[in-house]
Amino acid sequence: MSAAPGPTSRDTRPPVGIDELLDRVRADYERIEPQVAYEAAQAGDALLVDIRYAALRDRDGLIPGALVVERNELEWRLDPQGSHRLPEATSHSLRIVVICNEGYASSLAARSLHQLGLHRATDLVGGFQAWRAAGLPVE
Numbered sequence: 001m002s003a004a005p006g007p008t009s010r011d012t013r014p015p016v017g018i019d020e021l022l023d024r025v026r027a028d029y030e031r032i033e034p035q036v037a038y039e040a041a042q043a044g045d046a047l048l049v050d051i052r053y054a055a056l057r058d059r060d061g062l063i064p065g066a067l068v069v070e071r072n073e074l075e076w077r078l079d080p081q082g083s084h085r086l087p088e089a090t091s092h093s094l095r096i097v098v099i100c101n102e103g104y105a106s107s108l109a110a111r112s113l114h115q116l117g118l119h120r121a122t123d124l125v126g127g128f129q130a131w132r133a134a135g136l137p138v139e
Contacts, residue, residue, distance in 0.1 A: 022104065025111045031125045034134040037097045041065060046095045047088055049078070051109055052128060056101050061138040063131060066099065074098075074109055079116050095120040103127035 016024075032040070040046035048066035050057065051074060062068070067088055069077045076084040080091050088094075096118060100106035106123035113121035124131065132138055 022107055025107050029110065029114065029119075029122055031103075031107070032097055032122050033125050034131045034136055037099075037124055037131075038134075038136050040095065040097070046097050048097050048099060049074070050099045050128070051106060052099070052101050056128070060101075060128060060132065063099065063128070064137050064139050071100075071105065071109060075112055075116060078113060078118065080118075092117045093120060094118060096122070098123040099131065100124075100127045102129050 032046075037046060037048065041048050048063055050063060050066045050068045051071040052060075053070065057068065067086070069086070073084075076082055077086045078089045078094075078096060079085055080089050080094070082089070096110075096113060098106040098109045098113070098121065100109070100123070103124060103126045106127060110121045110123040126133070
């Protein structure tokens with residue numbers, strides 16, 4: 001009987017908790033506040049992308065004009081070089097504002113978009129809940 005494989009070089013790093021991971025991820029880009037995101041979208045300088053799951057969208061509503069992309073499809077839909085990209089995924093210079101419910105999952109999603117070369121991707125501080133609390137449009 002053979003022994004289980006030993007640790008690889010990838011396994012030797014100490015574990016990182018989610019709070020530390022979020023701090024590291026967020027240090028790599030500037031997050032955006034709801035009012036600034038709204039103004040950028042209105043000016044045509046940002047694409048708002050809502051990654052909340054359907055139950056939250058049904059419960060709380062939608063941001064008018066935001067593109068709804070489920071989190072598990074985000075990279076495939078927004079990669080300008082991808083075969084499954086959406087028509088809005090026109091270039092790597094696109095400014096994307098990822099929106100989740102409270103601004104946590106969106107940070108990890110923005111990092112993933114950065115890894116695809118979408119270096120202007122960011123996320124909304126406080127997520128949809130902050131957008132709504134700021135009195136910005138919801139339908």
